[in-house]
Amino acid sequence: MLSPEGIFEVPAEYAEYGKYIERLNLDDFLKFYRDMARIRRFDNECTALQRQGQMGLWVQALGQEAAQIGSGYGVGPNDHMFPSYREHGVAITHGIDLMSIIKIMRGVNHGGWNPEETRFHLYAIVLATQVLHATGYAMGVNFDGLVGTGNPDVDQAVITYFGDGATAEGDVSEALLFAATTKAPLVFFCQNNQWAISSPVSSQTVVPLYLRGEGFGVPGIQVDGNDVLACYAVTAKHMDDARNGLGPSLIEALTYRVGAHTTSDDPTKYRPADELEYWQARDPLLRFEKFLRRQGVGDDFFEEVAKAGDELAEQIRAETFAMQNPPLENIFRHVYSDPHPMVAEQQAWLEGYEASFEEGEPS
């Protein structure tokens, strides 16, 4: 829909998606851009903080901003989201405090937020597990009769995010089957960022991934994942369909992991430089900026965004450095809902062990 030159056009055969864009106004566009810029700045700052020893690990979303912000805004206020571990962009469209993501990567918080309140569920590090969780949840929504009532305050859909690599897990196939046979209100959102750590997508699939659901009865579509408007429209439409009882669908967003897999990875060992250049020329922010400028948005706005980024970076640094270690008991707190003798024993041991250290300068 959006060309690299920022020209927006909806081909006639996709008019049903175009309708979703027509409903947006300039403020929505600016919001999209602001959030993409915000998440990119956040990402860069966190990468630096990891390199400075402030986090054990950082997982960059760099390059995937459009796929995440666009689809995040396509998710409705009753819907539930089941992310993997890279969906910082989706997170901010639903009010997740960015600092809570840092806390996870710093190892001072296990989960980060309360999914019951945010509807954005916890990050899943074990690949593809969230896809099954989402399927189960969506089946539950069906059981509760919260689909296709026609009442927008009642109807719910579920969306789950996963990578191209995760599709090779049996979990995704199982989920597709369950979702299809139960007609679950679920959207499978696959960000195909071309790489699963060092494995190229060509080692995960021969057929384009959006066709993966076909055999299970889950229709799929492919979308330019670096086009924030397209990602928004496609997500919004398919979430509507799911909410209206039309069953599951699969979206494949073609994008690119511009950064390393995580800060522990060095992609120069397996990725040719020209591939990176190809995708950088299709940068989602650059493209959307061109679009906005064509709409008459001027330097003022982009300067304001840059300034907000600087403030954000400073705030993130200050708050990260100020983070305290949580009490030890947090590790054990949510293992069981009721007290458990084995957990209590482990906790006592750890407390004893920790007490055997002394703080301060060695003599």
Next chain:
Amino acid sequence: MSLAQFNLPDVGEGLTEAEIVSWKVAPGDKVSVNQVICEIETAKSIVELPCPFSGVVEELLAKEGDTVEVGKPIISVQSDGNILVAGPITTSIPIIPESSSTHQAVADVAASVASDENKPNLVGYGSSAHGGTRRKRAAGINSPAVVPASTSSMPIVSPVVPSSVAAAASSTDVIAKPPIRKLAKDLNVDLSKVSATGLAGEITREDVVNAASQASVFRNLTTPAQKTEREERIPVKGVRKAIATAMVQSAFTAPHVSIFVDVDATRTMEYVKRLKASTDFAGVKVTPLLLMAKAMMWAVRRNPTVNSTWTDKEIIVHNYVNFGVAAATPRGLIVPNIKDADRMSLFELAQAIEELAATAREGKTTPEQMKDGTITITNIGVFGVDTGTPILNPGQVAIVALGSIRPKPWVVNNEIVIRQVTTIGATFDHRVVDGDVASRFVQDVASVIEEPALLLD
């Protein structure tokens, strides 16, 4: 103004050290927050480090090429005030008041933190988990504008991946796993020059080890230009001097006698191949030398006098084998030995030989490891040589040379067939070992190489 230090963080997960590849700043330079100050190389990757504070660089605390432990300070910066104090997770940024002279103290603290519970490991978190200053108490798609395609019309947008992706593997010239890269770095091997034998074209551990030994010891890989000076004087000292003394002492006190036998080593090579593939021997290097060692141990039991020492009053026959392995090192030949090698299983022996060779290559062999050898093997085959007449190690009465093993014509049942053939050569102290014992010993070794199943004896 205060002096702030940046301690080397763990940029991977559970890394314990990194090498400073290059500095991007120098003392006196102004730095800003997140400005890249240096490039480091860990066991996993090359990484740029951004500065956590702004100010003026006071001192670089590590040189390019230095390997620094995680937690040690690498740079100090006269900060222009706005230093964020590290939270408790990390030891990264201790603040030193301008006036205090705690430079060393801080370094010590960092060192103690770094070394306290740090075990080298590649993966897995927590090697330096205890932050702060805690101590133990005294104790693709081609078209960029892809439009959503409804499945009913089902246009397959292809190719999914830009074609360059498919080329990724081939255009990245070196394929090697991180531990292999680390090994290469440790052994000073340039991976781009190593020929890979792995199934997927990857460089294996063996490739690196071979390259290391070849590059540093066996071959002059380049022919140096004609020197201008007519002579060069190399001082006789160190290892060279020790070698010379031992050789002279040995050659002029013990009457040497050498004998040779050609042998069909095909079965040994097959056995080596099977061992290599077996999970029981995973992670350890299996070579023909290993089987030679085992063969010698067996032959020694059958001919104990070859494993003895001559003194003018008596012959001491050793009922243990301290198995010497001649090792070519960049500094010269040394012969460390494996104590009580005869009591070792094949696996233990393989481990011991590998360790001995690695230690020797690193130049870390201790005098203790070179003392009290009882019999020696020298593997001249790896130099591509068929055989030789080795000189005895002083105090020993037998040394065996393993020649190169290569396909040669061999007569089996009156027909010429291609077999893996080698020559076993051995030298004995004729004062102790008579011709018959010497021959029997060498024949025994040869028969095992011909039929390793004899080891089951």
